Amino acid sequence: MLKEVFTRPQKPKIFWENYFREIEDLGIKSIGLVAFISFFIGGVVTIQTARNLSNPLIDKLYIGYATMKSIVLEFSPTFISIILAGIVGSYIASTIGTMRITEQIDALDVMGVNSKNYLVLPKVLATVTFYPLLIVISMFLGILGGWVAGNLTGMVLTEDYLRGIRYDFEPFDITYALIKTVVFAFFIATIPAYYGYYVKGGALEVGRAATQAVIWTSVTIIIFNYILTQLLLS
Amino acid sequence: MIEVKDLYKSFNGKPVLKGISATFEKGKTNMIIGRSGSGKTVFLKSILGLIKPDRGIVSFDGRILDQLSLKEQRKLRMEMGVVFQGNALFDSFTIEENIKFPMRMFTNMSEAEMKKRVDEVLEQVELSGINNKYPAEISGGMQKRVGIARAIVLKPKYLFCDEPNSGLDPKTAILIDNLIHDLTVQYDTTTLVNTHDMNSIMEIGEKIILLKDGKKQWEGTKKDIFYTDNPDLNDFVFSSTLFRKIKEIVVKEGKIDF
Numbered sequence: 001m002l003k004e005v006f007t008r009p010q011k012p013k014i015f016w017e018n019y020f021r022e023i024e025d026l027g028i029k030s031i032g033l034v035a036f037i038s039f040f041i042g043g044v045v046t047i048q049t050a051r052n053l054s055n056p057l058i059d060k061l062y063i064g065y066a067t068m069k070s071i072v073l074e075f076s077p078t079f080i081s082i083i084l085a086g087i088v089g090s091y092i093a094s095t096i097g098t099m100r101i102t103e104q105i106d107a108l109d110v111m112g113v114n115s116k117n118y119l120v121l122p123k124v125l126a127t128v129t130f131y132p133l134l135i136v137i138s139m140f141l142g143i144l145g146g147w148v149a150g151n152l153t154g155m156v157l158t159e160d161y162l163r164g165i166r167y168d169f170e171p172f173d174i175t176y177a178l179i180k181t182v183v184f185a186f187f188i189a190t191i192p193a194y195y196g197y198y199v200k201g202g203a204l205e206v207g208r209a210a211t212q213a214v215i216w217t218s219v220t221i222i223i224f225n226y227i228l229t230q231l232l233l234s
Numbered sequence: 235m236i237e238v239k240d241l242y243k244s245f246n247g248k249p250v251l252k253g254i255s256a257t258f259e260k261g262k263t264n265m266i267i268g269r270s271g272s273g274k275t276v277f278l279k280s281i282l283g284l285i286k287p288d289r290g291i292v293s294f295d296g297r298i299l300d301q302l303s304l305k306e307q308r309k310l311r312m313e314m315g316v317v318f319q320g321n322a323l324f325d326s327f328t329i330e331e332n333i334k335f336p337m338r339m340f341t342n343m344s345e346a347e348m349k350k351r352v353d354e355v356l357e358q359v360e361l362s363g364i365n366n367k368y369p370a371e372i373s374g375g376m377q378k379r380v381g382i383a384r385a386i387v388l389k390p391k392y393l394f395c396d397e398p399n400s401g402l403d404p405k406t407a408i409l410i411d412n413l414i415h416d417l418t419v420q421y422d423t424t425t426l427v428n429t430h431d432m433n434s435i436m437e438i439g440e441k442i443i444l445l446k447d448g449k450k451q452w453e454g455t456k457k458d459i460f461y462t463d464n465p466d467l468n469d470f471v472f473s474s475t476l477f478r479k480i481k482e483i484v485v486k487e488g489k490i491d492f
Contacts, residue, residue, distance in 0.1 A: 102325075104325075106279075107316065107324075110283075112340070
């Protein structure tokens with residue numbers, strides 16, 4: 001399937017139109033939820049860290065430090081990707097699956113359109129190019145949410161929090177997070193597309209395909225999270 | 235002309251097509267009839283190349299689809315128009331976008347030329363003015379006609395219709411039948427229609443092939459239907475009281491005029 005997906009588009013103009021439509025459907029429409037989740041999880045991480053670092057001998061900067069590390073290394077790239085696998089993965093599997101069972105894919109094939117390339121490539125390119133930006137937004141809002149929560153609860157002062165998020169800053173952490181994001185974005189587009197494209201039957205099977213797609217995308221993300229972490233950080 | 239030779243297809247070891255051979259002539263409405271499960275759709279999809287047959291050859295005026303280069307295959311596919319049983323209109327596109335789609339993909343026509351052609355084919359299927367509606371906003375019969383409009387927009391040499399009037403009321407069904415026949419004459423297409431609707435067969439059928447259990451059981455014209463003693467055909471066609479009575483009258487009077 002991948003060989004046919006990654007071929008030169010038949011009509012570049014139509015390909016780019018589809019690409020920008022997918023950026024909107026798969027990326028821009030997810031910003032709201034990603035922002036909401038990131039902001040509040042950032043807050044929760046800060047509060048929980050502050051509660052566990054109540055010893056007066058431990059510098060308060062470690063609250064901001066722990067929040068930043070958790071958000072940048074794991075929460076934004078991995079858990080936001082798993083959330084996107086649920087939202088976007090089920091959307092991709094069900095839309096392509098519905099096109100399959102309503103013969104829309106047959107219609108493309110019979111016209112001579114490379115349906116795999118036409119349907120899947122814009123999605124892959126949209127997720128791979130847009131999700132790094134989405135994850136950077138998530139990182140920023142997660143850290144911001146931590147600062148707001150720390151201030152509102154009085155658990156950490158702004159000065160300590162800012163010192164914390166800058167403490168022992170490793171630019172490679174961002175690179176590592178973005179490498180993971182690109183790999184996960186590829187899975188988020190391709191695994192559900194595969195399940196949708198090869199669905200057989202009716203509405204029930206489309207629903208099952210969407211569920212299977214989300215499960216296997218999440219499992220793949222978790223496994224590759226471990227592999228990439230070992231490869232890049234050990 | 236489409237020639238099919240010894241087409242054979244099985245799924246999981248169960249044969250669905252058992253060596254079918256047939257010739258479909260240009261400018262004629264060729265009907266493939268048979269009960270549900272007789273192999274009609276697999277036969278049509280095998281001709282279209284949507285299903286790869288295990289054995290056999292399908293040739294389009296001497297061109298065999300899977301022996302052509304990708305460029306030639308694309309050219310041949312541009313000469314095909316297909317009306318699907320479920321219409322297969324793209325839900326997220328307007329009617330105009332649906333009809334424009336083959337032109338946008340395969341031609342270098344300007345927007346104005348495409349718009350003009352869309353209006354022409356919509357007029358032909360008597361649906362002028364619905365350009366900006368979405369498929370979900372129009373009736374099943376209208377969707378079918380839009381499917382036909384999309385199929386003929388590139389003036390195809392081969393027109394394929396899978397159960398074109400299933401689920402439609404008799405009047406709309408006859409409208410669709412006559413539209414297919416008129417387009418066949420107008421564009422001089424080789425038309426294949428999959429159906430089990432006797433009204434369609436009697437309305438527009440010029441050459442009829444009966445499939446049963448994946449085999450060709452009978453071949454002839456609609457007039458031949460009344461005089462054949464083929465038990466499978468008689469069992470299929472004259473299963474209703476109405477058609478049995480019609481046959482009695484035709485045979486008694488010794489003539490038929492459609």
